[in-house]
Amino acid sequence: MLVTLLRTILIYVVVVCGLRLMGKRQLGELQPSELVVTILVSDIATLPIQDPGFSLAGGAVPILTLVCFEVLLSAATLKSRRLRRLVSGTPRIVIRDGVIDQREMKNLRYSVDDLMELLRGGGYFDLQEVGYAIVETTGKLNVCPKAACHPVTPQDMKLPLSGGDMGEFPILIISDGRMVKKGLEFCGITEEWAAEQARAHGFLPEQLFLMTCTQDKQIYAVPKDGFKESAVKEENA
């Protein structure tokens, strides 16, 4: 059992180092260490399933070891910036002030085609619109457009915002006929008030498929199938 545990840690370190060596091009949304755990866990989990001669503990121990090691490593990276850089790497700026950093592109082994593809994926078809483009540690490209190309916001137009600075963010307060306590707490309302609002829309709370409420108490209700088909939006300021 100790051999399994220690071998698992060794394999984990080897695979993390290997993926770090492979670079960001090979990674998706996951951090390198998370990707390693995902790959290894999915592979190890099949062993005791496929081979009856393989003890269950022989499958569970490495999986638990990997998960625990990942949690401990992520906790350690929170404390140590150096360790975080070692395990996850650092974000890299590939476009700075609208100029492509060709050296960084070479380091990341990004071709122009790769970069253009990722920019197009982010909705930027013209390179001249891009102020900064950063390759995150997950391998994702984030783009900050030039000031002149920023989308117009209500603030630019000096428009009054409904729902205050935070805007209208609907929170689920009834889900499948049941009150969602966290939603009620978030909106600062009681179950009685929510039930009253449901009745005001012509339904009992248990007859609703969903009901949402915004910070300024705007209600949106959808009844369950079989009840009167009417989704009502009403202001109850």
Next chain:
Amino acid sequence: MKRVVAAIVIMAIMLGSGTGILLWLHHGIYDLLDDIALAEQQVLEGDYETAFTTLDQAREDWREDEIYFSRLLRHRELDTVTVSLEALPSYLQYRDYASFFASTSQAKRMILHIWESELPSWNNLL
């Protein structure tokens, strides 16, 4: 923070139980090896009746241990030991000493292999 504590606890449990299992395995394995060596000695001395009794006891102990060993160890090696041990009384009954000693050697080697493969040694790790 809860996850970190849980991870530390799980790791500690696994390390502790891993060490405990190693000690328990050592006890079971070396008891069995001693029994087999004793049976071999008794056969060499011509004391077949006592050798039968020793082997019966060894097989009984192994059956009890195997139930727990099979939950933690690879089953193939355990099965090889079981098969070798089960053959021993028949060899003894029909006075087939060559096969008897071949079978005890195979059982001992496999038992030692089980023990050695569980040790956290460099040979096993690398």
